[in-house]
Amino acid sequence: MVSDDLTRAGLMTISNFKRLYQVFHGYERWFLFSILLNIAVAGGTLAIPALSADLINNGIMAGDFSYSLDVGVLMLLAAVIAGACQIANAGIAVWASEYSSHSLRTREFEKIQTLSFGNIDKFRSSDLLVRLTTDVQNVKIAIQQSVMNLMQAPLLLIGTIIIMAAMAPALVWIMVVLLVLLTIILVLYFVIVEPAFTRKQSEIDGVNKALRETLTGIRVVKAFVRQEYEINKFGQAADNLKRAAMRPQMIMSYLMPTVFAIALLGFGAVYYFGGEQVLAGTGLMIGDVTSAAQYILILMMPLLIIAIVLPFITQANASLKRIFEVLDAVPEVQEPKDPVTINVDQVKGRVEFENVSFGYRNAEGVPDGEVLTGINLVAQPGETIGFLGATGCGKSSLVSLIPRFYDVTGGRVTIDGVDVRSISLETLRNMVSVCLQESVLFSGTINENIRFGKPSMTDDAMMEAARSADVDGFVQNIPEQYDGRVARRGSNFSGGQKQRLSIARALAQKPKILILDDSTSACDVATEARIQDAITDMMEGTTKFIVAQRISSVITADRIVLLSQGVIEATGTHTELLASSPLYQEIYESQLGSGLQSGGNAS
Template structure:
């Protein structure tokens, strides 16, 4: 367990540490009130019951009641502070994590994995919260109880001090053995919880695929396997706790028996301890078990929380790969032209340890002039999507540079850059809300007239206006209440709403039919005549009218030209054409 992690957690309470100090004081009050009761009980027996003094019985009984009430009030107040501390820590960790995730680059997110980040935001934060509550509520009690009990026994009944230390050492050794054995088991349990969460999220996200391929039995068996691993991992620590509890009780009763034997002998002989002292001594010995029992709960919980803190702080300490320029070049977004230049660009995704992997793109060079449409064709995995992700700086080039209007994109502020460049991807992500929220997501406050113009260009206005609530209609999570083609058209409208100078459509009409796709492209061309348009596609029909088409293969541009030029000179383009549109026209023939 790393103390530094808890010291860092402590820093989250800046400005509120007085409440933690108050909690410690309340724990001290609770301990004093609890420890004084056996002494009062002994006095009640010795002075009241043994001597038949009713007034002494009422006097000490009244003091015991007052001590019990004060102790209860202190415990209630301390519990309130502990719950506040746990929720406060959880809230600030969760908010800090989420805020940090918003600053991370695509590369950071790729290495963390979305499901893993969800676990760090939920399960790990919950573990820290529970540990914080227990630590604030009970941890100060451990030293207070131990020290107070030993001091009182030393002063009032020193003859049983050896028994006290013997019981304490035996309980401590048993606790140490328990922790040594159980600690790795808790770590294993946490890993198994991660596996269950990951498997569950994956299965739920792909439930339609599971049903489509009738693989319910397979998924049930797979989940059952990881669930069984979790059951086994979680059961072992509970078994160990079940073993240690009776062992603690046995040691305690052996000590109490020894106290009754020694103290009882002294009481009968009339020397040393009397009956009240023997009763108090037995109670104090029971109090010795309290801190040991608390430690057996706190330490595994704290250790598990320590592992969660490590995972949380990994996110908080992650260095974004894409950093804003220290001295950004001033760019007037409204006057930007959108001239995109790739100058001998190479790129490779980074591995888990942060080192650059084998290049995905090699020596890419081309120019997209303002108002031009540039199409990019290539097989899956040829690097098309990676190439366009370098323009808005989702990733940074490994070699070479990408410029817009002559300025390296790394020298433009991210806000300005992503105001100039708008991208629409093949798998659109729509957030829950209304259709109006969806279309105007990047431009809040857009007028309805402008929204309708944008939606018509994306061929979305027609189907939206046929829905009863029109633009006030509800959009479910990820747009699941709309078809694939409708989601793509809404995503295109969202991209157009920003009035970008560079528009990237990454296979964004793949779910639309050819007629709809052509209508969208014509409408966009009319609406954004001066906008540079870069279109990634699998279908030649998507780029056949482009001013320039790039053919990519294994991260390289192997051919470049317009449709007619490539149809004459590029075998790869001819092959794609013939596979999709039929035989290649003879020289001088009409192209399809």
């Protein structure tokens, strides 16, 4: 069982680091240079004990000062060469670690940009943040330690065995015992610690998630006096991380002293049994014994190097698996192999849902039930369609199928008769502009945020979008106006102001199809009415989909689609639904009261 686990773990580690090596394509010469430097370091290190034996046996014991001086100069030269090459190799190690971390981080970030909404739902933003930072840092440290030290290990190991066998064959058995014992210890360490590091990284995700939720919602926490609850929640996550981190750290702390203890036992054994050989007159000389003792310590060096580097490699292997999970993730929404050629300027904007069904996928990528079933709906060019219904009825999911944030699981969605899955994503999303439920702003200026989807637009176009979204009113009160700064996530603006900026960003693209997903929920009724009127004027000819929780947001729509539990309950104008749909009547009375009886009065 242990053997099978070791084999699987070893093969996975080799596969991960072999794949990591591909990052350095085009720079292989530096690793060749590093190998040459390590050979020089190992050669200098191995030469010193042999020269030491020669110095003692043929110089000091023979009383030959001149010979001793010559050998001493050679020892100094070997030390200088080994030290200089070690310094040069350290420079390569630093370069390799920084280059790899930069490359992995960049590739991972670029891959995230290609992932679909479903992939992002699976990984979660806090998890991705750890994979971009902590996991990449773990790999960086492992590469630096491996290039700097690990390449020397086999050279020192093989060289020591050969020299020891030639110089003091009677003491080779000590070396064999030490090697077997230390190999068993390192193998057991690897089997036990690798899964422990994987769990530790998972618990780091938990701490980051708790931290992110608390910090982003700190105002809500304080408003509801929930500091104690959040402290306890974070404390639980921190305790889980502490326990998960304790196991590998404890094993690591035991590993080094154990290796040192075994090395000292070997050192003592060489002097004891070597001394017996010298006294017995077997031909073994004092210089040979002292040299053998030094080689025993050198023999420990590869194993000590492995003991030092192995924890970093183990931790990096766990991190590499998580990094490659992102790099290997297949976007749930794929580009069509042969996309239909469409002139965006000639798109009319007729949208049709043909027997559409949809369900989200779980973490394993398996559909997890349907949230939409049998949706049939046609939106004519320039028509305004309002979607109304209880939370969770599928309104946002339905409109997310138009720009292919998700793909249907049944049926199809077409624009001007063309299946959206046949249109390239870039073309499709140039036709469709979306203002999402959550108003996300980016650090920068107001101007830059409005131009986000189309940086090349003119100032007049930007200002027109801003006025239509009722942004101009509050921007005029900012000293820098449209050059005013936007803090991270727009924290220096109110909820309604952030929504208006998000709407302006969507309008600025002058799309053929506009989706407003509950985008005025934080605005007062008067502001909402002004925005709707301005959008009607500015977006004439644009097909508009408005998702809302309140009737006032969709009451003037050409048609209102009432959704309930993933199916269309009723469709019609406000007046028609008020007369024919009990569910619509219930929503209307709960929001606007029963005193108004017609669409004209209500509006």
